[in-house]
Amino acid sequence: MSDYLPDKQSGKWCSEKVEVVNKRTEQLSKEKKRTPEDRKILYEIELLRRVSHAITQSPDKWNQEMQETMEQVFMENKDLKNAYQVSQDFKQWYAYENTVKSTEKIKNNLQQWYLQAMKIDEYKSVIKMIRKHEPEIINYFKQGLTNAKAENLNGKLQRFVSANYGLKDMDFFLYRTAGYFS
Numbered sequence: 001m002s003d004y005l006p007d008k009q010s011g012k013w014c015s016e017k018v019e020v021v022n023k024r025t026e027q028l029s030k031e032k033k034r035t036p037e038d039r040k041i042l043y044e045i046e047l048l049r050r051v052s053h054a055i056t057q058s059p060d061k062w063n064q065e066m067q068e069t070m071e072q073v074f075m076e077n078k079d080l081k082n083a084y085q086v087s088q089d090f091k092q093w094y095a096y097e098n099t100v101k102s103t104e105k106i107k108n109n110l111q112q113w114y115l116q117a118m119k120i121d122e123y124k125s126v127i128k129m130i131r132k133h134e135p136e137i138i139n140y141f142k143q144g145l146t147n148a149k150a151e152n153l154n155g156k157l158q159r160f161v162s163a164n165y166g167l168k169d170m171d172f173f174l175y176r177t178a179g180y181f182s
Contacts, residue, residue: 047073055084058091079120086117094137099144106141110134156181 051073054066062070074081093109101109110130117123130137140146160180164173 044076047076055080058088083120083122086113086120086123089113089116094140096144099141101141103138103142106138110138153181 047069051066051070054062054070059067059070074084090113093106093113098106098109114127114131117127157177160177161173164176
């Protein structure tokens with residue numbers, strides 16, 4: 001009982017006593033009865049947490065359990081299913097196998113994807129970025145090549161510069177770079 005009395009010298013609760021009260025309050029809030037609505041919300045959050053990685057993958061990479069879970073999530077979240085389908089359609093459009101198609105067919109397919117993606121507000125910035133770089137993206141289908149090697153080299157150079165604390169002597173930098181990348 002004395003654990004719950006104020007400190008006689010200061011007239012305030014001791015820090016240990018406050019901690020006891022805080023811990024008990026926390027326990028009570030955890031033990032509170034949840035309404036059916038609370039349970040439903042927690043269940044939906046748990047489902048979305050479980051599929052957060054799978055939603056970035058194509059369905060052929062899911063195991064049986066994940067397929068069932070995704071079906072359940074998609075039944076409850078039609079908007080999520082539509083957004084997922086739009087992303088998968090873009091992945092299929094951008095596949096290397098499409099490099100044999102004519103440029104007109106590729107452009108028509110991209111226009112169809114734009115129409116499909118415009119129905120979802122969250123895709124508007126993606127559409128804007130793709131339209132900005134559309135000539136370069138279409139060029140990928142003409143040549144079957146990307147600038148990934150140049151981007152990789154640029155990344156390596158940036159890591160090299162930051163690891164050496166910037167550039168002071170350009171000749172030494174070029175000497176070290178030649179040795180590093182040869």
